[in-house]
């Protein structure tokens with residue numbers, strides 16, 4: 001059985017939860033991981049998964065057919081990321097797939113007023129966190145000599161600009177840069193590195209962004225969402241399962257010659 005580590009997968013309704021359940025149903029051993037409210041207290045609590053949710057997602061993975069464990073990890077900490085990989089290896093013997101999914105998407109401010117601490121908070125989770133986790137996983141994958149796969153959950157904001165979102169947009173563009181650099185460098189070890197770029201999905205994070213942008217545009221929530229659907233070639237916003245399906249594909253042998261990609265999963269809304 002292959003083993004997948006998914007960061008930021010301890011919040012209900014999130015992409016991480018869907019990834020955990022889908023990989024479990026594919027028979028993977030799943031390492032569910034999140035910062036936990038205790039360590040994430042400098043972020044607004046409603047944006048952070050808690051350990052109860054993490055345990056419930058582990059239980060749901062087991063029902064879905066996979067083995068699963070919960071390992072708290074603040075992706076901003078190199079020690080936590082090393083521990084995450086070590087705990088996965090102790091539980092399941094080796095690792096095969098890392099999905100860097102942890103992200104913060106609510107610190108949005110007009111650029112001229114953008115606070116330095118907001119910039120650091122977003123970049124430290126969304127970009128530095130992926131660097132630290134990828135490094136810990138790559139060290140293990142190289143030592144195992146098994147090859148492997150790293151998937152970075154980027155965003156439409158990795159391809160296009162969004163107002164008030166300087167830090168988020170820069171972090172996600174940076175994540176694509178990290179993806180390409182690591183794909184080139186780690187290819188000789190049989191490690192494939194790709195990014196997935198979702199557009200609008202009404203997770204906890206997505207719901208906050210919908211409210212934020214609706215208010216900025218002077219629209220009510222549903223009118224804002226309908227506008228997104230109307231502009232989308234497939235006529236709908238994304239759902240978490242869209243991302244899970246794309247990640248299962250990228251992790252599989254079906255994608256064995258795909259690396260260094262930043263794949264849009266956006267219903268055609270983003271196409272470059």
Ligand SMILES: NC(=O)c1ccc[n+]([C@@H]2O[C@H](COP(=O)([O-])OP(=O)(O)OC[C@H]3O[C@@H](n4cnc5c(N)ncnc54)[C@H](O)[C@@H]3O)[C@@H](O)[C@H]2O)c1
Pocket residue numbers: 007008009010011012013014015016033034035036040047048049073074075076100101102103104105125129153154155156197198199200201202203204205206
């Ligand atoms: N929802 C969308 O519309 C959308 C669109 C594009 C990209 N994304 C990306 O998808 C990923 C998942 O987002 P989501 O929409 O499921 O939101 P979410 O809030 O449900 O998930 C983000 C998770 O990251 C965790 N997290 C935050 N800081 C952390 C840290 N320091 N260490 C470990 N975990 C931490 C949170 O606790 C949360 O569980 C994010 O990277 C986000 O940027 C989401």
